[in-house]
Amino acid sequence: MNPKWWKESVIYEIYIKSFKDSNGDGVGDLAGVLSKLDYLQELGVNVLWLTPVYDSPDHEGGYDIRDYRSIMDKFGTMDDFDRLLEDAHERGMKIMLEMPLNHTSNEHPWFEESRSSKKNDKRNYYIWREGRGSGFPNNWGSYFGGSVWEFDQETEEYYMHLYSSRQPNLNWENEKVREEAYEIVKWWADKGVDGFHFNSIAHIVKTEGHNHDEESGNTQHLPVERAYQMFSSLDKVNAIVKRLHKEDGTDYDLMVVGEAAGLDPAQTLDFIGDDPGKANLVLNSDHMLLTHSSQGIGRWTTKSWTLLNLKQAISHWQTVLHEQGWNATYLADHDQPRAVCRFGHTGEYRELSAKMLATLLMTLQGTPSIYQGEELGLVGGGVFHTAADFRDEETLNFLHHAKKSGMDEEEALKIARRNTRDAGRNPMPWNASANGGFTTGQPWIGMSPGHEEVNAERAVADPDSVFHYYKKLIELRKVSQALLYGEYRLLLPLDTDIYAFTRTFEDETLMVVLNFFSGTPTFKCPERLCERPREFIFGNYEPGVTQGSDFELRPYEAAIYRLG
Incomplete structure (x- = not known):
């Protein structure tokens, strides 16, 4: 443990x-x-x-x-x-x-020195490469769209950025x-x-x-x-x-x-x-x-x-x-x-x-x-x-590239609204x-x-x-060794509506049953578990059926049971 x-x-x-x-x-x-x-x-x-x-x-x-x-x-x-x-x-x-x-930021003093000269002591603090005949050093794509490589006029080489071009990658090969x-x-x-x-x-x-x-x-x-x-x-x-x-x-x-x-x-x-x-x-x-x-x-x-x-x-x-x-x-x-x-x-x-x-x-x-x-x-x-309502650079890059590619503006905005990082901010x-x-x-x-x-x-x-x-739930977690350290075992892995599992530590077993949707599916409890006494200890509805192997779940129902 x-x-x-x-x-x-x-x-x-x-x-x-x-x-x-x-x-x-x-x-x-x-x-x-x-x-x-x-x-x-x-x-x-x-x-x-x-x-x-x-x-x-x-x-x-x-x-x-x-x-x-x-x-x-x-x-x-x-x-x-x-x-x-x-x-x-x-x-x-x-x-x-x-x-x-x-x-780092491209305004970090390390990067400002690194980009100033190929001979600068901090040149190898970042990842620099020469271009090829086609331009970029290779065809790797950035998380924010486009290439991971950004051309820098100062020394006429490319630096790597997995994210924004304002976030040059540090060179961790450098001690x-x-x-x-x-x-x-x-x-x-x-x-x-x-x-x-x-x-x-x-x-x-x-x-x-x-x-x-x-x-x-x-x-x-x-x-x-x-x-x-x-x-x-x-x-x-x-x-x-x-x-x-x-x-x-x-x-x-x-x-x-x-x-x-x-x-x-x-x-x-x-x-x-x-x-x-x-x-x-x-x-x-x-x-x-x-x-x-x-x-x-x-x-x-x-x-x-x-x-x-x-x-x-x-x-x-x-x-x-x-x-x-x-x-x-x-x-x-x-x-x-x-x-x-x-x-x-x-x-x-x-x-x-x-x-x-x-x-x-x-x-x-x-x-x-x-x-x-x-x-x-x-x-x-x-x-x-x-x-104009978005602030996230990744989202704004997507909208820019979508417009350039000819995507319908409202369709692009629909995609952005659904997936933007701003939706959580x-x-x-x-x-x-x-x-x-x-x-x-x-x-x-x-x-x-x-x-x-x-x-x-x-x-x-x-x-x-x-x-x-x-x-x-936080209070329950603090006092339950099964929730802290118990082994997780998935139940009913092929059920398309119910997520159920057990957490077991020594002689304590908790069974968690979750209805992920608005329907009323039937939970078919595995016999090896539901032959045991079942005590409802917490959930988002008043206790329902606590006896028998099969019982109906209510919309988005969550229940935690202690098995005897």
Whole structure:
């Protein structure tokens, strides 16, 4: 079992720009987070995951970092950060920072030196290549569309960027870059930060052969979904993560989360685990990629998800990592549409489906992460009428390329509204007042509609709200060894409406039954389980049938049973 504090924690992800504005400039800030610690403490979360706080020109949500040891002006000062850290610690809460080390801003002093001359000492801090007769060094595609290569006039070479062209990739083959990164992590750990989420850690080292094309059919640039492995050199990543944790983790008892988009769970076992020198948790996105079609460009060519695929994606990670690694589980984050919009119901069953999804999140094996507003059953989007309403560079790039390709404008906007990262970034609604109490000024991005009815103040006051449902689940998780450390076993893997599984630890077995849709399917309980006494302990309806092998589920019903 090997108990650890980070295994027994509940994470709350804060997208700072959209959480709470304290000074009326329309942008959330650190003082705003500090002002809402009472709310977060009442919910019961104990790790606050902050998206990047560092100095940045903020072209890409703060992920384009100009100085890793300073705070972005929009978010406040280092004194604000120190006060937040101190107050959180006094409440028994911990702070985990997002740490993007795959790239920097193109305004970072390292890059400004690197691009100044091929002979500069920091030239090899980044990945530079000469062009070929056709232009680009190769045909690899960027996450944001187009090539991963950007031509720079200063030295007439191309630099690599997996994301925005304003985010040049660091060269992790360079020992000096690695040393700089270790020192940055250590600097924040010395300040008392409790953990790090290493963004895109699987892709910090690229494969050999940057100057070679990969087979791409008739596409101009190889789609990212087909290039994950080219963006990774796993043996080298494993060694880097081990060293980051060995040098900066074991002395500080840090929570270390590695992001593993596009990898199989077995590939992560070398650098994920409880042993000294390993990262703690792995965050994967297989269930998030179910709606991404492989025939096209990432999120912009979509397909429908099925419950069978969702169960398979989640169960694969639950099973492979059991007793070998530890999952960081989540259903939404700042890069995704809201969980209720993706996997639940946005109409009459919004609250029931939000509670059902909360039950899934809180009963899987791993450390759960709640994305801000998820505890309200928040529905995002709704305010993106024209291209001017979007803020996300990836979305704006898609709309630009769609227009150039001749796509109908309304069709392009429809795709953008459905898939944009902005749909999860509408400001947090705190009350029913103008702008939801998020700001006294003009929000940096539009409020999602309906905040007069769905807001934190109203949810806290209503004992039957999604907020209090999450609160009770968190309390249940704290006292149940089966939910913390129990083995996960999928039931009814071929059922297209019901997601059911057990969690077993020693002599305690819990059975979780979830109806993912608005129908009333019959749960056919496996005989080996339903021959045992069954006690209802929690759910989003009043207890239904608790005896017999078969029973009907109500729309979006969630129930947790203890088996005798």
